[in-house]
Amino acid sequence: MFKWLEKNLPKIVMAPAVGLIGWFVYGFVLWTLYISFTNSKILPKYELWGFGQYEKLWASRKWLIAVDNLLIFTALFLIFCVVIGIILAIFLDQKIRAEGLLRTIYLYPMALSFIVTGTAWKWILNPTLGIQKMFKDWGFENFTFDWLVDREMAIYTIVIAGVWQSAGFVMALFLAGLRSVEDEIVKAAKIDGASLFTVYWKILLPMMRPVFFTSFVILVHISIKSYDLIVALTQGGPGISTTMPALYMTQTAFHKSQVGLSAASAMMMFMAVAAVIIPYLYSELRRENAR
Amino acid sequence: MQDSLKSSSYQQLEQKSKYTNMFLRWFLYFMLILFASYFIFPLYVMVVTSLKTMEEIRQGTLLSWPSGLNLESWAVAWGGRGYGAGDTFLRPYFWNSIKMVVPAVFFSTFIGAMTGYVLTKWRFKGDQWVFLFLLFGCFIPFQAILLPMARTLGVLGISNSVIGLVLVHTVYGIPFTTLFFRNYYISVPTELVKAARIDGAGFFKIFFKILLPISAPIIVVTVIWQFTQIWNDFLFGSTFSFGEAAPIQVALNNMVLSSTSVKEYNVDMASAIIAGIPTLIVYVLAGKYFIRGLTSGAVKG
Numbered sequence: 170m171f172k173w174l175e176k177n178l179p180k181i182v183m184a185p186a187v188g189l190i191g192w193f194v195y196g197f198v199l200w201t202l203y204i205s206f207t208n209s210k211i212l213p214k215y216e217l218w219g220f221g222q223y224e225k226l227w228a229s230r231k232w233l234i235a236v237d238n239l240l241i242f243t244a245l246f247l248i249f250c251v252v253i254g255i256i257l258a259i260f261l262d263q264k265i266r267a268e269g270l271l272r273t274i275y276l277y278p279m280a281l282s283f284i285v286t287g288t289a290w291k292w293i294l295n296p297t298l299g300i301q302k303m304f305k306d307w308g309f310e311n312f313t314f315d316w317l318v319d320r321e322m323a324i325y326t327i328v329i330a331g332v333w334q335s336a337g338f339v340m341a342l343f344l345a346g347l348r349s350v351e352d353e354i355v356k357a358a359k360i361d362g363a364s365l366f367t368v369y370w371k372i373l374l375p376m377m378r379p380v381f382f383t384s385f386v387i388l389v390h391i392s393i394k395s396y397d398l399i400v401a402l403t404q405g406g407p408g409i410s411t412t413m414p415a416l417y418m419t420q421t422a423f424h425k426s427q428v429g430l431s432a433a434s435a436m437m438m439f440m441a442v443a444a445v446i447i448p449y450l451y452s453e454l455r456r457e458n459a460r
Numbered sequence: 461m462q463d464s465l466k467s468s469s470y471q472q473l474e475q476k477s478k479y480t481n482m483f484l485r486w487f488l489y490f491m492l493i494l495f496a497s498y499f500i501f502p503l504y505v506m507v508v509t510s511l512k513t514m515e516e517i518r519q520g521t522l523l524s525w526p527s528g529l530n531l532e533s534w535a536v537a538w539g540g541r542g543y544g545a546g547d548t549f550l551r552p553y554f555w556n557s558i559k560m561v562v563p564a565v566f567f568s569t570f571i572g573a574m575t576g577y578v579l580t581k582w583r584f585k586g587d588q589w590v591f592l593f594l595l596f597g598c599f600i601p602f603q604a605i606l607l608p609m610a611r612t613l614g615v616l617g618i619s620n621s622v623i624g625l626v627l628v629h630t631v632y633g634i635p636f637t638t639l640f641f642r643n644y645y646i647s648v649p650t651e652l653v654k655a656a657r658i659d660g661a662g663f664f665k666i667f668f669k670i671l672l673p674i675s676a677p678i679i680v681v682t683v684i685w686q687f688t689q690i691w692n693d694f695l696f697g698s699t700f701s702f703g704e705a706a707p708i709q710v711a712l713n714n715m716v717l718s719s720t721s722v723k724e725y726n727v728d729m730a731s732a733i734i735a736g737i738p739t740l741i742v743y744v745l746a747g748k749y750f751i752r753g754l755t756s757g758a759v760k761g
Contacts, residue, residue: 178663179582186575186634187590193631194597197605204607213611253495260492273747274496277503279754280743282692284709285736288716289502292509292725293522303521333502341751394601397694401713418603419699428607435603446599454592 198439205432213428222433232434235412238324242331242413243392249332250388251381254339259369261340262347272344276337283334287401290330291317320410323403327395327411330402335391339384346380347373379456386449393441414438510534510730517725533726537715537734548718550734552704553711557691559622560707564629565686571630572637572682573675577667579638580645581653591642597635602695613700620701628700629690636689637682640753644678645671677749684746685753688739708735 174181208218226232257275261268278286293299296315304312316322350373358368396415399405405412405420412420414434422431509517510533511526540549579591609628610619618624648671656666697707706714712735716728743750 175662179578180584182574182663183578183590186571186594186638189631190594190597190634193605193609194600194635197608198600200608201604213607256491257495260488260495263488265488265492271492271496273744274499276747276751277740277743278499280688280739280750281736282694282709282739284692284694284713285732286502288712288728288732289506291716292729293502293505298517298725299522303523306521333499337499338754342755345755390599394603397709400694400698401716404717415601415603415695419606419695422607423699432607435601435606438601439604442599442601450592450595450599 201432201435201439204429205436207429209429209432211426211428218429222429223437225430226433226437231409231412232414232417234409235414235417238411238413239393241324242328242395243389245325245328246331246335246392247385247388249328250336250339251384253332253336254384255343255374257336257340258343258347261344272341275340278334279338281334283395283397284401286330286334287398290326290333291402294326294329317403318407320407323407323411327399327402331392331395331398334398335388339388342380342384343377346377350376382449382452386445389445390442393438393445414441506729506733510537510726510733512726514724514726533724534730534734536724537727537730548711548715550708550711550715550731553706553708554734556622556705556711557708560625560629561687561690564626564633564690565683567626567630568633568637568686569679569682571634572639572641573672573679574667575634575638576641576643576645577671579642580648581650581666581671582663591638594635594638597632598639602632606695606699610699620703620705622701622705624700625696625705625707628696629686629693632696633686633689636685640678640682640685641675644675648674680746680749681753684742684749687742688750688753691739711735 203215204213205222206217206219207214208216208221261271265271294314294317296302296313296318299314301312301314304314316326354372355368358372363371394415395413396419399411399413399416403411405416415438418431418434418438421427421434425431505522508524508526509522511528511530512520513527513530513532516524516527536549538549538551538554540547540551575594579587613619613624613628616624618627652670653666656670661669692709693707694709694713697710698713701707701710712731715731
């Protein structure tokens with residue numbers, strides 16, 4: 170008995186973690202999947218109902234707006250974060266003074282919660298006392314910047330705040346990537362007469378392919394899950410113009426009590442994340458095995 | 461003759477490139493400072509706004525300097541005005557967050573250290589699949605577990621409580637903590653462990669005598685990561701708790717949204733800073749470890 174215990178101790182120690190994740194991750198996802206095929210309202214029902222909830226979901230105007238917003242947000246969030254991140258990383262890579270301080274400044278928003286970020290930007294962007302008033306007081310009488318209360322433009326305020334929060338993170342990833350390139354490669358290129366621009370554009374950035382890939386995966390992941398920032402900044406408004414899938418899911422579940430429908434929306438989000446993550450995990454594992 | 465000609469034109473070229481270089485240098489610093497001001501701007505606005513009176517806020521602009529060190533809105537944000545019901549302030553929720561974060565960080569870090577240890581030093585058949593099994597938990601969108609989690613907490617009788625949130629954060633932290641410790645312990649030479657085993661040291665002795673003493677860096681990385689994630693969480697906090705058990709981010713959001721009469725932006729900003737300051741302090745003090753956690757585990761949104 171004692172011997173058996175000793176022999177299997179490692180597995181016994183592993184058991185709680187495996188059990189917890191098995192139940193709370195895999196079990197729960199399966200439960201949500203099952204419920205998405207039922208006609209559950211306020212309480213879960215367990216008779217199967219087919220794809221009804223998914224049909225309802227994709228016929229809902231609010232969900233379509235949410236998906237639309239997600240696509241707009243993801244595209245802009247990705248582009249701005251990556252461009253700003255790369256520019257900052259390259260600039261910081263020029264043996265400049267006070268690099269540590271600048272890096273700290275560029276990255277500190279990552280330490281804040283999206284609620285704090287949203288609260289701050291909501292105040293800055295509010296038309297009565299924020300940026301708009303600042304420019305008006307400076308003499309630009311016709312300056313208007315009221316995106317926060319504009320149905321068409323409100324989604325872009327979320328982009329502004331989101332990029333502010335996450336661009337520094339992309340900078341950190343690329344800076345680490347650039348620093349890991351051996352100096353000899355750059356020196357050799359310079360001796361051959363390549364300009365600094367060429368060195369980065371033709372040699373270093375193409376070498377950063379894995380970093381691009383990682384940034385892409387992480388940023389898309391953040392954007393599919395984005396919830397807090399919208400709650401703090403616009404609550405999905407004005408109207409429902411800035412709804413996103415994560416917000417749709419919680420509202421449908423906990424305000425409208427449409428449990429089946431919200432499970433269907435959760436599964437759509439799950440599939441979107443899986444479509445990005447599974448190829449990523451696969452390539453990461455292959456890289457690790459190749460090493 | 462030819463040589464001297466060559467060298468003089470070379471000198472000219474050198475001179476020219478020196479000027480362009482100097483120009484580029486200035487441009488570089490200009491851009492870096494420009495970006496830095498973009499990142500600093502909201503923090504600056506938050507701090508100065510929190511120090512102004514509402515009258516000053518209406519008179520001045522976002523950037524204008526406060527007339528003095530007016531800490532009243534900080535006092536209101538932290539301790540309220542003292543008129544009882546309907547007076548929301550952050551102090552109790554700040555403590556809720558502390559009570560939630562400390563055990564959740566401890567348990568998830570401990571479990572992660574153990575699983576990371578087994579997965580690298582007591583390898584068994586199929587351990588890679590177990591790792592993958594756990595790792596997948598880093599990536600799921602939490603919306604896919606929200607509904608069953610709410611019901612489970614209800615069944616266990618710990619919905620709307622700090623204990624419930626401790627459980628949630630511990631469980632969903634395990635994939636990350638496992639990832640951190642596994643990746644750290646994999647670079648520790650297994651020979652050390654093997655030698656200790658031959659000497660008769662057991663499972664726990666090896667962990668406490670050999671691995672734990674060299675684990676300080678990864679413990680710091682993990683603790684900082686978990687602390688930041690849990691402190692900043694809003695989704696779980698807002699779904700599984702309300703009223704008195706809410707953590708600080710939920711309370712902040714409620715405070716900012718529910719101002720019934722006049723919006724008090726100065727109190728809002730003071731509250732936002734209070735909610736953000738613990739993680740900000742950790743970041744400034746231990747930035748290196750923060751970034752390490754970020755770059756190795758930042759798949760979570």
